[in-house]
Amino acid sequence: MTTNIYQLPLNFDQILMLVRQLSESEKIKLGQELEKELRNQKLSQLLDAFRTNELSMEDITAEVEAVREELHARPQSP
Numbered sequence: 001m002t003t004n005i006y007q008l009p010l011n012f013d014q015i016l017m018l019v020r021q022l023s024e025s026e027k028i029k030l031g032q033e034l035e036k037e038l039r040n041q042k043l044s045q046l047l048d049a050f051r052t053n054e055l056s057m058e059d060i061t062a063e064v065e066a067v068r069e070e071l072h073a074r075p076q077s078p
Contacts, residue, residue, distance in 0.1 A: 010018075022030065 019027065019030065
């Protein structure tokens with residue numbers, strides 16, 4: 001089965017006019033899809049912001065071990 005892709009140049013007002021014609025359940029479904037897309041975009045931006053080639057697994061392991069040693073060296077409170 002082939003999927004056809006159609007593109008139609010619409011401005012915001014035209015899209016809004018179409019959305020207003022949807023049923024309540026269709027509007028809810030559209031809203032959920034838009035929220036999901038926005039969440040995915042924001043997550044991708046966040047991951048890109050923190051992506052780095054400067055950290056190696058060895059660096060991460062060394063930091064984890066240092067924190068563990070520090071935690072084990074603390075006196076245990078009652």
